[in-house]
Amino acid sequence: MTGSTIPSILADHRTVVVAGSGGVGKTTVAAALGSLAARTREARVLVLTVDPARRLATALGVVGVEGEPRLVDSSGSGELWMAMLDARQEWDRLIERHAPDQQTRDAVMRNHLYDNITRRFAHSHEYAAMERLHQLQTSGEWDLIVLDTPPSRNALDLLDAPRRMRDFFSGRLLGWLTVPATSRLTLQALRPFRLVANRILGGPFIADLTDFFVLIKTMEKGFVERATEVESSLSDESTAFVVVTTPEIGPVEEAARLIEELDRRSCPTGAIVVNRSTPRIADGRSAEFPPGLEQRLIEGIEPPELLGRVVEVMHDTLGQMRHTAALEALLLESLPGGMPAVSLPMMQSDIADLEGVLELANHLAASPAALA
Amino acid sequence: MSTPLGLLDRRLLIVTGKGGVGKSTVSAALAQCAATQGRRTLVCELDAKGDLARILGTDPVDYSGREVRPDLVAMTMDTERSLAEYLKVQAKIPFVGRIGPLARVLEFVATAAPGVREILTIGKLAWEARESDYDLVIADATATGHIVGQLSSPAAIRDLVRLGMIRHQLDWMLELLEDPSKTSAVVVATPEEMPVVETIELVGRVRDDAHIDVGAAVVNRVLPAPFTAAERPVFDTLAAIVSEDDRCPPGFLAAVEATTHALRRRDVGSAHLRRLRDGLPTGLPVLLLPEIFDAAATNGGIDLIADALAAEANW
Ligand SMILES: Nc1ncnc2c1ncn2[C@@H]1O[C@H](COP(=O)(O)OP(=O)(O)OP(=O)(O)O)[C@@H](O)[C@H]1O
Numbered sequence: 001m002t003g004s005t006i007p008s009i010l011a012d013h014r015t016v017v018v019a020g021s022g023g024v025g026k027t028t029v030a031a032a033l034g035s036l037a038a039r040t041r042e043a044r045v046l047v048l049t050v051d052p053a054r055r056l057a058t059a060l061g062v063v064g065v066e067g068e069p070r071l072v073d074s075s076g077s078g079e080l081w082m083a084m085l086d087a088r089q090e091w092d093r094l095i096e097r098h099a100p101d102q103q104t105r106d107a108v109m110r111n112h113l114y115d116n117i118t119r120r121f122a123h124s125h126e127y128a129a130m131e132r133l134h135q136l137q138t139s140g141e142w143d144l145i146v147l148d149t150p151p152s153r154n155a156l157d158l159l160d161a162p163r164r165m166r167d168f169f170s171g172r173l174l175g176w177l178t179v180p181a182t183s184r185l186t187l188q189a190l191r192p193f194r195l196v197a198n199r200i201l202g203g204p205f206i207a208d209l210t211d212f213f214v215l216i217k218t219m220e221k222g223f224v225e226r227a228t229e230v231e232s233s234l235s236d237e238s239t240a241f242v243v244v245t246t247p248e249i250g251p252v253e254e255a256a257r258l259i260e261e262l263d264r265r266s267c268p269t270g271a272i273v274v275n276r277s278t279p280r281i282a283d284g285r286s287a288e289f290p291p292g293l294e295q296r297l298i299e300g301i302e303p304p305e306l307l308g309r310v311v312e313v314m315h316d317t318l319g320q321m322r323h324t325a326a327l328e329a330l331l332l333e334s335l336p337g338g339m340p341a342v343s344l345p346m347m348q349s350d351i352a353d354l355e356g357v358l359e360l361a362n363h364l365a366a367s368p369a370a371l372a
Numbered sequence: 373m374s375t376p377l378g379l380l381d382r383r384l385l386i387v388t389g390k391g392g393v394g395k396s397t398v399s400a401a402l403a404q405c406a407a408t409q410g411r412r413t414l415v416c417e418l419d420a421k422g423d424l425a426r427i428l429g430t431d432p433v434d435y436s437g438r439e440v441r442p443d444l445v446a447m448t449m450d451t452e453r454s455l456a457e458y459l460k461v462q463a464k465i466p467f468v469g470r471i472g473p474l475a476r477v478l479e480f481v482a483t484a485a486p487g488v489r490e491i492l493t494i495g496k497l498a499w500e501a502r503e504s505d506y507d508l509v510i511a512d513a514t515a516t517g518h519i520v521g522q523l524s525s526p527a528a529i530r531d532l533v534r535l536g537m538i539r540h541q542l543d544w545m546l547e548l549l550e551d552p553s554k555t556s557a558v559v560v561a562t563p564e565e566m567p568v569v570e571t572i573e574l575v576g577r578v579r580d581d582a583h584i585d586v587g588a589a590v591v592n593r594v595l596p597a598p599f600t601a602a603e604r605p606v607f608d609t610l611a612a613i614v615s616e617d618d619r620c621p622p623g624f625l626a627a628v629e630a631t632t633h634a635l636r637r638r639d640v641g642s643a644h645l646r647r648l649r650d651g652l653p654t655g656l657p658v659l660l661l662p663e664i665f666d667a668a669a670t671n672g673g674i675d676l677i678a679d680a681l682a683a684e685a686n687w
Pocket residue numbers: 248249250390391392393394395396397398419423515592593594661662663664665667673677
């Protein structure tokens with residue numbers, strides 16, 4: 001990856017997955033990456049976002065149109081589109097696609113556990129995001145898709161979602177729960193499990209569950225095949241990962257773990273983005289009172305006796321900021337080197353419109369230095 | 373505020389808020405305040421990342437818990453061990469080994485049966501608050517996205533499960549959770565755009581959907597005002613004069629620039645704080661905790677934060 005920059009990563013891949021721990025600004029960074037690509041390439045770029053900062057989404061016009069891509073900016077050489085994930089809708093589509101017949105489909109959707117389960121089922125949110133990504137990738141409509149990953153305690157839940165889905169179907173327990181009541185041998189082996197479950201949860205509930213999973217099991221083949229496809233598209237070389245962090249201990253540790261794990265799965269990290277860094281203020285001794293100016297200041301300022309105190313606070317503030325910047329730099333040394341790393345400064349106000357996103361994109365475009 | 377805030381008189385405090393805003397920090401500070409008052413306190417990190425122990429300046433803790441300072445026991449949640457404990461203690465099924473490897477059973481049941489993992493978490497907390505000799509149990513809970521589901525899991529399961537022993541256990545659990553003199557949520561925010569928006573929404577949902585009292589909002593990482601009201605205009609005039617005069621040495625300019633940046637961040641934060649106050653129900657106490665700049669030099673700053681919390685709450 002040596003020599004690559006953020007713009008080259010955007011140019012050389014068809015999918016860019018933005019990962020990192022919660023609250024580091026993944027959505028904003030994803031929007032900025034997409035916007036950079038759409039301005040510098042003649043490309044149709046889609047940012048697929050999950051749980052975005054509402055004001056950003058509102059400003060970019062993607063609230064209330066969950067699921068469907070919206071054109072956000074076409075003032076550059078390409079087009080920037082954004083779409084928001086609607087997990088529930090994704091699940092409905094999945095059931096629609098994999099149900100063997102209309103009857104099964106209706107039965108699943110009517111089951112009163114469906115709503116609950118699709119939100120928890122084998123990390124359903126992550127799976128829904130992967131599923132949607134796969135659909136968009138194969139639609140042929142997009143030159144580049146930037147995926148803003150769902151908030152999750154462990155950013156790797158996302159990568160694990162397809163495997164979990166497979167494990168769920170191949171697990172013995174699903175077999176047990178859905179075993180035909182006529183199979184005496186299996187029923188015998190199951191007795192302890194059923195006993196405990198019935199005692200704690202009650203027979204009728206277990207029966208409801210069984211009904212539901214008998215239905216779901218008819219879709220096993222479709223689900224498993226799909227999970228495998230989605231998984232392989234992630235380790236494809238057309239996919240790059242960008243890890244986002246803030247210069248704080250928790251997110252940096254999470255980023256380091258993530259980078260290591262991505263490497264282990266042969267999906268190496270393309271770049272690190274350090275969001276909300278303390279700005280570097282130009283050097284120079286945080287000096288004395290400006291000599292020639294002193295008289296003008298004393299005359300212009302009312303009441304003049306406060307001047308000394310104000311100047312003292314200013315120098316303290318500068319010292320503080322430099323100190324923080326130095327601590328941040330030290331912390332970032334714990335991240336693996338050898339890949340482009342860009343620092344995005346802490347902006348003076350929140351990023352809530354296209355203009356703010358464009359400003360961040362400019363920072364991303366600035367040629368990054370690899371971390372030592 | 374002249375009377376001390378009664379939060380620490382509850383049996384169970386649930387600390388929640390958007391990811392990364394300082395839930396673990398605030399939980400640790402609340403726990404320190406309670407223990408300092410001689411209340412026997414259990415603080416439990418639900419997502420088991422290990423942040424809580426680190427913030428308390430101690431070695432990692434696990435489900436068994438450990439007294440990390442006088443009257444303060446810290447633990448992390450582990451739903452698998454909570455299930456084993458439940459089966460053994462309450463369902464009186466001693467040989468959990470007989471129903472297969474517990475982890476796999478749990479994984480499956482938790483996937484299949486909505487709310488099982490959540491109920492094992494809430495159930496353990498409620499059990500400790502009700503049955504053990506702790507005066508106060510503090511949960512360093514999950515972030516905004518999951519907390520309402522977690523807190524309403526007993527009610528959700530009660531609607532789904534019509535029979536079975538879990539039914540009557542849910543009844544006492546709900547009684548504890550829905551009694552504002554026993555259980556309160558503490559919602560943590562930072563003075564930033566998204567945490568404020570989410571916090572306002574969360575307070576409503578915790579009250580209306582989970583039927584749990586919200587005892588206080590804590591705004592963490594509030595930047596200190598560098599200047600007094602009288603000094604601020606002096607700085608503004610100074611910055612204006614300096615900007616149009618090229619005799620100014622770079623070191624001085626840098627100080628002006630740094631201060632301008634700090635002031636603007638503080639102003640943006642104050643605007644968000646105002647928005648938060650306006651959006652929260654009237655009468656809900658709002659406690660402000662300062663940004664700690666040199667955490668490394670102050671042992672992570674937890675003592676400073678606990679002191680600030682005690683001062684804000686009048687403890
Ligand atoms: N008042 C403060 N001043 C400075 N830094 C703080 C303050 N409060 C928290 N932090 C820092 O912010 C980071 C996040 O804090 P903490 O771990 O308490 O958040 P959390 O809400 O529990 O996060 P998560 O959602 O990941 O569990 C930590 O690095 C912590 O040291």
